[in-house]
Amino acid sequence: MFKINDNYLKLPGSYLFSTIGKKVREYSQANPEKEIIRLGIGDVTQPLAPAIITALHKAVDEMGASETFRGYAPDLGYEFLREAIAEGDYRARGCEIAADEIFVSDGAKCDSGNIQEIFSLDNKIAVCDPVYPVYVDTNAMAGRTGVYEEASGKWSNVIYMPCTAENGFAPELPKETPDMIYLCFPNNPTGAAITKDALQEWVDYANREGAVIIYDAAYEAYISEDGVPHSIYECEGARTCAIELKSFSKNAGFTGVRLGYTVIPKELKCGGTSLHSLWARRHGTKYNGAPYIVQRAGEAVYSKEGKAQLADQVAYYMKNAKVICEGLREAGYTVSGGVNAPYIWLKTPGTMTSWEFFDYLLEKANVVGTPGSGFGPSGEGYFRLTAFGTYENTVRAIGRIRAL
Numbered sequence: 001m002f003k004i005n006d007n008y009l010k011l012p013g014s015y016l017f018s019t020i021g022k023k024v025r026e027y028s029q030a031n032p033e034k035e036i037i038r039l040g041i042g043d044v045t046q047p048l049a050p051a052i053i054t055a056l057h058k059a060v061d062e063m064g065a066s067e068t069f070r071g072y073a074p075d076l077g078y079e080f081l082r083e084a085i086a087e088g089d090y091r092a093r094g095c096e097i098a099a100d101e102i103f104v105s106d107g108a109k110c111d112s113g114n115i116q117e118i119f120s121l122d123n124k125i126a127v128c129d130p131v132y133p134v135y136v137d138t139n140a141m142a143g144r145t146g147v148y149e150e151a152s153g154k155w156s157n158v159i160y161m162p163c164t165a166e167n168g169f170a171p172e173l174p175k176e177t178p179d180m181i182y183l184c185f186p187n188n189p190t191g192a193a194i195t196k197d198a199l200q201e202w203v204d205y206a207n208r209e210g211a212v213i214i215y216d217a218a219y220e221a222y223i224s225e226d227g228v229p230h231s232i233y234e235c236e237g238a239r240t241c242a243i244e245l246k247s248f249s250k251n252a253g254f255t256g257v258r259l260g261y262t263v264i265p266k267e268l269k270c271g272g273t274s275l276h277s278l279w280a281r282r283h284g285t286k287y288n289g290a291p292y293i294v295q296r297a298g299e300a301v302y303s304k305e306g307k308a309q310l311a312d313q314v315a316y317y318m319k320n321a322k323v324i325c326e327g328l329r330e331a332g333y334t335v336s337g338g339v340n341a342p343y344i345w346l347k348t349p350g351t352m353t354s355w356e357f358f359d360y361l362l363e364k365a366n367v368v369g370t371p372g373s374g375f376g377p378s379g380e381g382y383f384r385l386t387a388f389g390t391y392e393n394t395v396r397a398i399g400r401i402r403a404l
Ligand SMILES: Cc1ncc(COP(=O)(O)O)c(C=O)c1O
Pocket: 042, 106, 107, 108, 109, 110, 112, 132, 184, 188, 216, 218, 246, 247, 248, 249, 254, 255, 259, 260
């Protein structure tokens, strides 16, 4: 008789966004005349930039001619893209990352979920609270997180690092030493950024304690302030303790195109074993490469035209962030984020819980956001809005919230 991986049975409830989707569907069915504005899921709304479309068309044409047709892509990514990334995202910023330390994939969600596979089940993870749920759930599926305690909303074998208004939504070094530390900056969901000095402390801590940092830089393109690192490799010593995850979804609108990458420096070792070689083995065995067409589109992100067009796209979303932050502040809300990230994190009014505020906004303003408690216990009493809507919808949504 076969057995299932019963770690899956330990996972609580349904995925946050399924619950939101269900609530919105039910409300829409009951109120078909209401027009709902969605500022909940972190999906983009602007079309792909012209430089990317041109690259896609060209690559499609190449696939239609026998001289230029391509089959399986190299498992770890085409050289042209890995070189463009090494130059554009690292060398240009003074970070020492070689093309062969970059593993191209179909996005950061898969990589952030899969990376735990190369680590022992005995490792203890530390996560920010609130947190992007994928880090915790994938460790739970692997059997690394102990049991889920309904009352506290926490796993028994996970170190939670609360990110609250009191600490400026910045995690503090945990009292208990973790083996694997997940950090995401600029942060989803709080929109908080980390300074280079603060990140350096984490790098020093990880090197000192023999921990590995899994650093998710999916929102790096939204950094607007000086002193905020675009990559963990800006910190001294990060090559011996950090893995970095990147996505093309938010800087270039690839949520539906799918492209990302993971960086593992060759010096990152456990005893004599390099994590680079383990991940190369894993990637080569389980992954057959991101599509050629998509990798050519990714290359265009680093072209002169691509960079200029994408800077405009980021500015478009950040204008929305400003509309949200200013509008909510004027309406009396306590708001953070929205400066180095496309996420705005607001305190729910009075004693309202995150889900009560969700229902209130849905019913009274027909605006959908994301309840903070869905990201972890310290998210209770908070609410996330995204700047990824259209400008017109963002202005209308904030107008409706202000009119409540
Ligand atoms: C922190 C973080 N990492 C990774 C991802 C997923 O990125 P991708 O679209 O590349 O899978 C998201 C998506 O919302 C995210 O918020």
